[in-house]
Amino acid sequence: MIKKLQLPLQTMNLVVGFMVWVIISSLIPFIREDIAIAPERLAIVTAVPVVLGSILRIPLGYYANVFGARIIFLVSFVLLLFPVFYLSEASSFSDLIISGLFLGIGGAVFSVGVTSLPKYYPKEKHGFVNGIYGAGNIGTAISTFAAPLIATQIGWSATVKVYLILLLLFAALNFFLGDRHEPKVKTPIIEQIKSVYKNEKLWFFSLFYFITFGSFVAFTIYLPNFLVSNFELEKVDAGMRTAGFIALATFLRPIGGWLADKLQPLLLLMGTFFIYTIAAIVLAFSPTIGLYTIGSLAIAVSAGIGNGVIFKLVPFYFNKQAGIANGIVSMMGGLGGFFPPIMLSVIFSITGQYSIGFMLLSQVALASLVLVVWMYYQDRLLLAVEVFNSTGQGILVTDTSGNIRTVNPAFTKLTGYEERDVIGQNPSIMKSGRQSKNFYRDMWQEIERNGVWQGEIWNLRKNGEEYLQWLNISAVKDDTGEVVRYVGTFTDITSEYEKKITVPELLPN
Template sequence: MNKSKGGLQLTVQTLSLVAGFMVWSIIAPLMPMISQDIKITSFQISIVLAIPVILGSVLRIPFGYLTNIIGAKWVFFSSFIILLFPIFLLSQAQSVNMLMLAGFFLGVGGAVFSVGVTSIPKYFPKDKVGLANGIYGMGNLGTAVSSFLAPPIAGAIGWQSTVRLYLIVMAVFAIVMFFLGDAKEPKVKIPLVAQTKDLLKDLRTYYLSFWYFITFGSFVAFGIFLPKYLVDHYELTTVDAGIRAGIFIAIATFLRPLGGIIGDKIDAVKALKVDFLFMIIGAIILGIANDIILFTVGCLTVSVCAGIGNGLVFKLVPQYFQKEAGVANGIVSMMGGLGGFFPPLVITYVTSITGTSHLAFIFLALFGVLALVTMWHLSKKNRSLAYK
């Protein structure tokens, strides 16, 4: 294995993921300003915020598969060129329908996640894959970049001009990938249908997908709804809310490699059990929080657990599915993305019925308990197989 090539590709692809996630998440931090110019209801806002997650999740399966066929270089490059169109459309949006249309195709920025988790393991030995995928996963920081920078920039030049700046970002990274991407990346050509059938027969596919649905889903959902939620419920300024949301995202992102390292050193499933136990505690705190301090404690707890959990799950994917890694990465990461689609809608719906969002966070705790049951079942199954 060429360590220098692996290091270069890990760096280039991680930075490319940062760019992709910056675009994928651009609407959320700007929504308080967008809603001042475009007449939009609370429920429509939840739809607009959630809609980029749809394409960003579903495309992860074909993107992971395509990466094995043509290489990460060309999947990333093509994605950045395609993203120029919805970015421009968003900057021109004057109606809810235009916001939804632009947001839907911005999902391509989230779909590129499965490119790197499929490509990067090819450059590293098995005992380093967890760490390498964890470092690549730090590209999620792109969400925090948008949360931190977009509101103050928009305050100075307007949200439309802020969105247009992202055209430059995409053009730059398309050029970077064109010249620095690895055109000689090892290709894996296994029929998609055959791979998918094998994966769908394996219980571990469903368990990993469910765990990532919760960990990465929490990461995405909190990044989406926190800016508007903090403004509406705690009367924070848009900049303050953006910074707080950015801190949540940054913590989860920076701790992702730690999850990978832990998974390289000890049984990742055992580590996930502890991780989910603390996530349940964090969700319960959010479910009873009535002040910003307690809410912050709950958010930070969930952030830490989501970050470590993300790294642990993607240590397990290549460990369990070596030959089908591309499609497995796509399926699991798709479910993680979809995990970010539903919570904003649930929070809006629950709040409209009960007058508070507390019950929505209790649902997160219940999902965590169910995940612990599946982890116990998988551990029991693995032990029984070991004795045979």
Template structure:
């Protein structure tokens, strides 16, 4: 029979995962509808790219203060406030009458992406250390909200119109905020509350920067592929937008489903060993894409390989975060999560620039392979060792 704490922990895990999935649907809501906004406002390709990128950028940056707030005030208050705040930009997008007003609300819509840091912090605080990898891996399934936006919002827009698509999202957001407030307990405070400067003191530890680099690669690749793969596939193989979009959604689904496996394996054999395989596989996948992208079959295999291992890598990285920083999980989660989000923001721009300059994407994927090899070397030196122990940083 489960204890009261175990029941509470499970309830928090379930609600936080669904809450993050819903928030990620809101966060990614503009991307699948970008073509309709292009037609509505006569946007250029650059303006459309900016519209899609703005929420990603702010959502990444906002993970830092969101994680700190979750540490300071608890997951229940922070998550509820974040969900209710997203109602404002959802209303605003529906009332927009120009590109610039839409861009303003798109910026605020990015706050929904910060739900990742809040959810991870909330779940980790209520989960025993020996089960955190598995629990946080399951919690990471909330990333599926990105694919959910692509699967559902275009159809909703056809049924109720572009304006009402965003207003319809308000209903589940408010319901989820109520569930979070009334059905989850507040996180017990341990020790004195840290100031903002105190929370950011984790930046002085090497492990903070190492985990940020790792997540920049694993989660960054997940986001970058999810965002840019439709454009890449249409350019390389002249696929239709629907076909390319479905293939990209498949990438997101594979990466999301494999994330819990990374956390589970991190619990069982150690996150360091898991990350060694992950970075080797990402490097291999990137090399296969670099030299084999002429074939859609080879490209499909390589992309699915990268999807699976980036998902596993995301889970493994967040096995290490609460393990190394049990007293500053929110702050480190925010910083690492921000690095991952930024890792998804810059590669599409880099790939597009390389394509314009060289005529191919090869150099961009070679950069991914080299960065993965760098992470592999660092991981072998820091985390993939025969014995594991707590670090001094754990008391940060």
């Protein structure tokens, strides 16, 4: 029963964590009425919670494996009580920076669930499960929508204090309903980092999540104030529009994970970054509120599906190091939400517009699209290499001149020849001399005529021992019909041949 509760419990934990994480950006229009914040400092105030919320994802992901999600969520919610109370009493820019920094714990809990929950489900459901959990980032929408409404009634300071009750409630729920017997993994953190940091896929996924989740966070903290200052919307209206952006991205996250379970994840990412590129270009031209809405919603669609797909891929490629890999990738996503608002603020202060910033986003998305395409074809190539290396049949590949270009490990096992012994050589170095010239002439005539030949042939191992092969030679052609190489596959059938000639005939009495 407790195990079945983990997905809903941990998803709600994430909702609460993200609600706390974005308190400042949700209430910044109200806070500015009481605390003077210079325009050039505004982006820093709203982005600061993202810093600790990103960096802490690595240790929280690791310790979720060591101690279990129950302990990490419980401790995180207790620790959040202090910065939330401090924020409610804030009266200066410094107070906002200090409280905001430690509110980042709310965003850091993301890596706890994506590390813990896959332990309860088979691999083919990891995308959907992590997508459901990731939908907990709806907490940012709840805060963005509800906090301004409550603040108009009781003030922003009292609104912040309401979150203290929520944190205490969920600390208690985790104490009583968290899984005390979750499987633990206690590999030292340095060993886990060493085992993953050289893997290029880790950094590709980090870049992709930097864009998908980073843009989600960036738009969450950037939109409320931008819509008020640039389009002169009411604060509650701006909050509701931002909540719509968040809700759409959040709803599509589990769908992205589900699709990644059913389809090729890298193909889905290609579509994601294609949409990103187009949407960012639209936003770069400083459109009307209508076009700006369309562009923002396209970003939300891409962010939601992309986030779901990426956290299908991470545990798939890093099953044994899921905690640390999830932490690193999700950290980069969080940092992706820190830099864009500051960058946009700086660009606006210099140029008076945001166009350059959005054009940069479109170029990074386009570069990511190219990388995903490269990964897709690299994976297909690696699959072919794995089949080539793992098959039990000997394989040799020659060019059209008959020179050997490559062989597989089974070739070495069957013939005794190492790869370095035969590369550039003609397969005739293995001739036994048993077959006549006419045999080889007829064989190549059939290959030229039909593109394939198969049959028995005697050859020599490196040690001079004769053995009988069942050999298949195929001509490989390009799109124009020209032969570009020959592939030979063979098995050793000497033992079958010997059995046939040694079985004594049954004689009559």
